[in-house]
Amino acid sequence: MSTNQEVIIQGLGVSDGLKIGKVFVYKTQSNVEVPETQAQDVQAELALLRAAKAESITELEALVAHAERTLGEEKATIIKGQISFLNDPSFYPPMEKLIETDGWNAATAIQKTVNQVAGMLEAMPIEYMKERAADIRDVGRRLASQISGDKGQRLSDIQEPVILVAEDLAPSETVQLDRQFILGFATRVGGKTSHTAILAQSLGIAAVLGLGDAVDQISSGDLLVINGSTGECIIHPTDETISKTAAQMKVEEETKLSLARYANRKAVTLDGVHFEMAANIGTPEEAEGLLDKGAEAVGLYRTEFLFMSRNQMPDEETQFKAYKAAAEALKGKPVVIRTLDIGGDKELPYLTLPHELNPFLGYRAVRLCLDDKPLFKTQLRAILRASAFGNLKVMFPMISGASEWRQAKALWDETRAEVIAEGHKVADKIELGIMIEIPSAALMARTLAKEVDFFSIGTNDLVQYTVAVDRMNEKVAYLYDYFHPAVIRLIKEVIDASNEQGKWTGMCGSMAGDPLAAPLLAGLGLHEWSMSSGVIHKVKRIVTNLDHKACQALATRILELSTPEEIRAELVQFQANIKFD
Amino acid sequence: MFSKEVEIVNPSGFHVRPAQLFVELAAKFTADIKIQPQGVEMQIDGKSVLGLMTLGLAKGSVVQISATGADAEAAVEQLSALVASGFGEI
Numbered sequence: 316m317s318t319n320q321e322v323i324i325q326g327l328g329v330s331d332g333l334k335i336g337k338v339f340v341y342k343t344q345s346n347v348e349v350p351e352t353q354a355q356d357v358q359a360e361l362a363l364l365r366a367a368k369a370e371s372i373t374e375l376e377a378l379v380a381h382a383e384r385t386l387g388e389e390k391a392t393i394i395k396g397q398i399s400f401l402n403d404p405s406f407y408p409p410m411e412k413l414i415e416t417d418g419w420n421a422a423t424a425i426q427k428t429v430n431q432v433a434g435m436l437e438a439m440p441i442e443y444m445k446e447r448a449a450d451i452r453d454v455g456r457r458l459a460s461q462i463s464g465d466k467g468q469r470l471s472d473i474q475e476p477v478i479l480v481a482e483d484l485a486p487s488e489t490v491q492l493d494r495q496f497i498l499g500f501a502t503r504v505g506g507k508t509s510h511t512a513i514l515a516q517s518l519g520i521a522a523v524l525g526l527g528d529a530v531d532q533i534s535s536g537d538l539l540v541i542n543g544s545t546g547e548c549i550i551h552p553t554d555e556t557i558s559k560t561a562a563q564m565k566v567e568e569e570t571k572l573s574l575a576r577y578a579n580r581k582a583v584t585l586d587g588v589h590f591e592m593a594a595n596i597g598t599p600e601e602a603e604g605l606l607d608k609g610a611e612a613v614g615l616y617r618t619e620f621l622f623m624s625r626n627q628m629p630d631e632e633t634q635f636k637a638y639k640a641a642a643e644a645l646k647g648k649p650v651v652i653r654t655l656d657i658g659g660d661k662e663l664p665y666l667t668l669p670h671e672l673n674p675f676l677g678y679r680a681v682r683l684c685l686d687d688k689p690l691f692k693t694q695l696r697a698i699l700r701a702s703a704f705g706n707l708k709v710m711f712p713m714i715s716g717a718s719e720w721r722q723a724k725a726l727w728d729e730t731r732a733e734v735i736a737e738g739h740k741v742a743d744k745i746e747l748g749i750m751i752e753i754p755s756a757a758l759m760a761r762t763l764a765k766e767v768d769f770f771s772i773g774t775n776d777l778v779q780y781t782v783a784v785d786r787m788n789e790k791v792a793y794l795y796d797y798f799h800p801a802v803i804r805l806i807k808e809v810i811d812a813s814n815e816q817g818k819w820t821g822m823c824g825s826m827a828g829d830p831l832a833a834p835l836l837a838g839l840g841l842h843e844w845s846m847s848s849g850v851i852h853k854v855k856r857i858v859t860n861l862d863h864k865a866c867q868a869l870a871t872r873i874l875e876l877s878t879p880e881e882i883r884a885e886l887v888q889f890q891a892n893i894k895f896d
Numbered sequence: 897m898f899s900k901e902v903e904i905v906n907p908s909g910f911h912v913r914p915a916q917l918f919v920e921l922a923a924k925f926t927a928d929i930k931i932q933p934q935g936v937e938m939q940i941d942g943k944s945v946l947g948l949m950t951l952g953l954a955k956g957s958v959v960q961i962s963a964t965g966a967d968a969e970a971a972v973e974q975l976s977a978l979v980a981s982g983f984g985e986i
Contacts, residue, residue: 399945400946403944403945403946403947404941404943404944404947405940405941405944405946405947405950406944406946432946432950435950435952436949436950439950439952441911441952443911443912444911444949444952447912447949451946626913626916626917626920664913664983664984665984666984667984
């Protein structure tokens, strides 16, 4: 029997996971205000401040290196930003001035400056600015701790599994959390868009932020349940709550296990037909661990994120590193790189594109790349150089017919010869394919199949262009359906065309990851299915319990149907009759 | 000293990315560069991302860009052109 009353408190669930464990109340490096004090010796205080800045930069650089290893380069830039604050003319020089001109000591100068800068950001009505204030206070605490010598508790001292409870966890602290010992964490402040939330998700640590004053009711050693998806925390759980939580955790664990069971199986039908299951990725970090999630390949690597996440065009070296990392993470399994698909709804901050009335029918993807040859060639060079480190394939987006494909292919051949002539190692054979997302390309598939190595059907755009519907427009969104019979006929046409020439067809739109569509796609003979890595096990569960011949018969029946509703009904009925092992 | 008044025209105002772009360009000049919002006494160092961010200038605000030093004229010209261009957002 617990002597304490069970208390349920509510925060913001920002990183999934249901956890129960002993609380460790973590005191952040002293957040307390120091009394304002005049300097005894101005030169000595200046020297202290300079040393504190140098030491802070050294510490942050070590943290950046750690974050790059555990979280990837992208996330490490959050910490890098703190270094740039230390070098900003509005941050460090005012501190020196407060000592030199106003005679304050170093600790006071830091406190005054941090309060002033962070205070201004906090006063702005923009969430993003308030979050940057947290970064300023984080770096300010680090500076102050160099002078006071009070570095707070060290997270690395925690050597048993605990749930961390704190006022706030700064980004620089979050990156140090070790999943082995930190079951989850709960804090008084923080929001869904904070860097801390983003980092917790990347680390896979359950987190509830923004508990407010309720956090005062939690002490070190208490038993605590935290639910990172609902944001609910239970202090002093009763025996009943504990067993209920344990049961729920068991269910979650079992679901995970059953998923793992399917994830590790090959997608082979009961009668022995294998389909290749692949994943869509946007960054090379996502390629890490994909093989464990059951992916046999990357069917779509969206390179535009590399371009969208920065303020200037990524140079050849930056691109080369990213493509090489993805190739290496897949250990020889295929990675299909899609060349830059920008324009339409995806803009680049540093590439000014004219405003268009119909951006989806306009200057985008391969159209833009063929027009801006230096941009396109830089990407092709980076891919060619990375090809020596794995099994890369390349596809061009938004191809409408043979001439665009031929132009892209010619530029590829030219670039390849140049890269080889410069002495770079390039893979002997790199398959080249095209995205099928424009109906004209689908209808020309029989011609195109003679020239390309593969097709990849992008269902999201293909549906939009075939049915002439903008799915963002709520009034017509009901028309947006990949089970439209016209779309299915186009898909069949493309797969058949590739089969005739001994080529293969993949699919990288959301249809490929829809368990309901799986029997139809199997029946049509789709070779490679590329989807979000989180759903691979669901599709495998279906495919491994299918009879391929029955799927072919299903596909034949479906091609006779005339509306999306009839097709869905047929698929739902088929699904209901699948016997799962 | 050279100076020029210019209006912020991009929809999101003078926030993080515009501030970064501005500072990147400002850093290319040796001149001392200052920003002063219209009707405000405060001057901000044109090479400080933090300083520009804290100004929180919205679309429609007018700022004076001034510079002193060898390449001051070019600095004012190019920086005001960057602001007037809407930082590539429009």
